[in-house]
Amino acid sequence: MGAEPEDLAIIKEAATRRGTSGAGIIRQGIHLAAMADRVWGEPLFSRTSEGSGRTPARAEVRDVVADTVRREADTEGATA
Numbered sequence: 001m002g003a004e005p006e007d008l009a010i011i012k013e014a015a016t017r018r019g020t021s022g023a024g025i026i027r028q029g030i031h032l033a034a035m036a037d038r039v040w041g042e043p044l045f046s047r048t049s050e051g052s053g054r055t056p057a058r059a060e061v062r063d064v065v066a067d068t069v070r071r072e073a074d075t076e077g078a079t080a
Contacts, residue, residue: 003011008022015022
């Protein structure tokens with residue numbers, strides 16, 4: 001079973017645009033596919049973060065990131 005001609009054309013076009021080889025694009029695709037199905041031994045950030053044990057909502061993540069960026073900007077402004 002080989003790659004479809006349409007897929008090969010897309011890979012060739014992407015490789016030309018990136019200035020790399022088609023084989024490099026294929027290797028990257030294989031890596032991404034393997035990582036997408038990887039089962040991790042523990043949850044992300046489990047050692048470095050304490051939390052409620054639930055997945056935060058998108059708005060919560062956005063707010064935490066925005067607060068952190070503001071604090072860092074305030075700290076940098078105070079030391080400048």
